[in-house]
Amino acid sequence: MGFQYAFGVCHTNLKIVGLWPGSINSKFNGIIPVLLLTITIFIMITFVTMAQTTKLLMIWGDLGLMINNLSTANLPITVVIIKTILFYNYKRELGMLLSSVINDWNADKTKGEVINMVRNAKTTRKLSFICLFLGMGSVNGQLAVRISQELDILPGQINKREPMLISYFPYDYKPSPIYEITWLFQYLGAILATLIYSGIYCFFVGLVLHLRGQLANLRFRLETLDIDGNKANHRKITKKIGFIVERHNILNRFAKEIENVFNGIFLVEIISCTVLICLQLFLLVTLISDDNKDINVPILQIVFTVTYVMHVGTHVLISCYVADKLQDESSAISQSAYNIQWYNMASQNSKLLLMIMQRSEKPLKLTAGKFCSFSLLLFIQILKTSGGYLSMLLAVKEKI
Template sequence: MSQNKHHQSDILYITQPTRNILLALGAWPSINKGESIHSKVHNLLLIFMSYSLLFCDLIPGILYWLMKATTRVRLQMIPLLLYDFMSVSQYGIFISRYDQLKRCLKHVEEDWENILSVDARNIMLKSARTGKRLVTICAFFMYSGVITFRGILPLFQGKIVIDQNVTIRRFACPGYYFSFDVQVSPVYETVFIIQFLTGFITVSIVTCACGLTAIFVVHACGQLKILISLMTGLVQKEWQEECETNKKLAEIVEHQIRDWQTRNIGTLCSYLISIINVIIHMFLFCYTGEQLTGQAEKVAITSCMLEWYRLPDRKARSVVLLIIMSNMPTKISAGQFIDLSLKTFGNVMKTAGTYFNMLRSVID
């Protein structure tokens, strides 16, 4: 196969901004053969700092939910605690499956290195741009949401004075801190900054999950588009030599084998942005799943519509195996329970609407 001389710059292009965020979290799996001790120690330090901030936010929140919160506050805190728990779990997956992510990225790099032609590279770049736009949009809303919810909103709500003539300054996330008086300076400012930084870490983790999904799915879609082009080109001409037919068929089979493996404006705006973030997060996963499934269906249709009779008789029989492999379904699932597609996204939105109606009835 011919080599793509620009594959290194292509890899850097398609993995932004996911690579930059994971580097900041110490979880980017370098594709290089070896890593220096300094790099490993640096990553371990970043992981330790990130987990420390995450648990400084999660543990006080859980204690407050168990010991201090009223029923109404508990209902309001459930999504926040679940979001934090999900972020901790996703971060753990990035770290525990470091080697698997590294192998996947290496596989992607090899595909870019072995691109057959300029047209094939353009197809891959077009798919990569789509994934990069999705991740950029997701990151924009995620970081806008955390700045609003954890930075602007507590300051916008201002201070409150309780019956004992004690002034209370608000936090974005309620927490139980035992005997520490978090209302005095500089303790309040310290906790406020910790919660703000923790918010950036949580949305960074979620953005990276979306980013990795987009990188791998749009890459697979690009490879499937190239596969369709190869399959179509197999029968577009009357190949005069048998060896040329064998070469074309071998390229298709090899390519296919690689593919089948509270009511105020500030609070309202903050919650609205948070809901939009979650919706965009779900939509990205479902949209990419829909794209992969749709592209796989196009491969199956193309294989069934091939003009196999234009091939030599013995070689036409090989197309049967190609058709069988092409009709194997390619889908992304959530824990192998639900296929991710636009239909699934619609069902989730309907269920969410029902839940909000039920929650509103309980609170009222």
């Protein structure tokens, strides 16, 4: 159990679409990922983004259809394409971060340090499966809703043999097998976008939790320093504290690199997440509103909408949660350095401890575009903002 256990789900997701950073190590292996990534982006743009954007212009003015078009796939997959480009631009830096993680797993460790790293690896794997499950549930939920509408099991689709998503194609897609092929490529585009969306989140979560584990190991080394006041022991203590200071500096640089890579990606994500939660909640309120009291409530569509909101919200919640844990762990190092018996140390060792405390004064924070720090408070603010936008949309709907 180690690196592959923690990053296994993420590795599979991103390797399928050609985004796994490790593939840059070989020129031969580099051809296949680029080809896979090109095909993935082509399918997403051609069969989802362009087709839905064209349809959006055609239905402009119909609030319900516009929101359905934007929130179901158009806006999410457009955001995924932007995030894909940003992520790919940092592929070399991400490969270096992965190499650092692998080196940490291969380095000599105490039993306690191994247990701590395994605990964080298990958490990473569990959160990765949650992200992937909700993502696939959303895509297949939309598929089930559309099939039910085509078969007249659910209301909401007057014209038959329409694409899976609200889209326009410049060809006659209703005859078989063109109709089935169009559905297949739209479904495939949604699946590939989900793999990228969840994969990037899992990658971020894995890096942050690994960093948290390394900080915890460093804190344990501080707390277990043997301070006995023996002058002959000072040199040994100096060597141990010197290692901790150097390691702490390396981990701070690791955190800075994560921040540099992901702050732009998550700025786009925070903005889109706020809008998507608002739009999906609007559709949910519309489905169960009094306007539909004479129609059977479409349970399957409500389940899909709830799953989709959970899918978008849970990803952001997980990122805020792990960033909060990282911040707490980085602050704890300063307290641990203060609590040890520094008064029994040589002045040189006390100064080294002071360096650790000064570096830990400002906890490690991960931001979205340098504007806001990831934390549970940020997640609450996103929900509040989405609620404000929802109130505005409902007011606009009442006036139409």
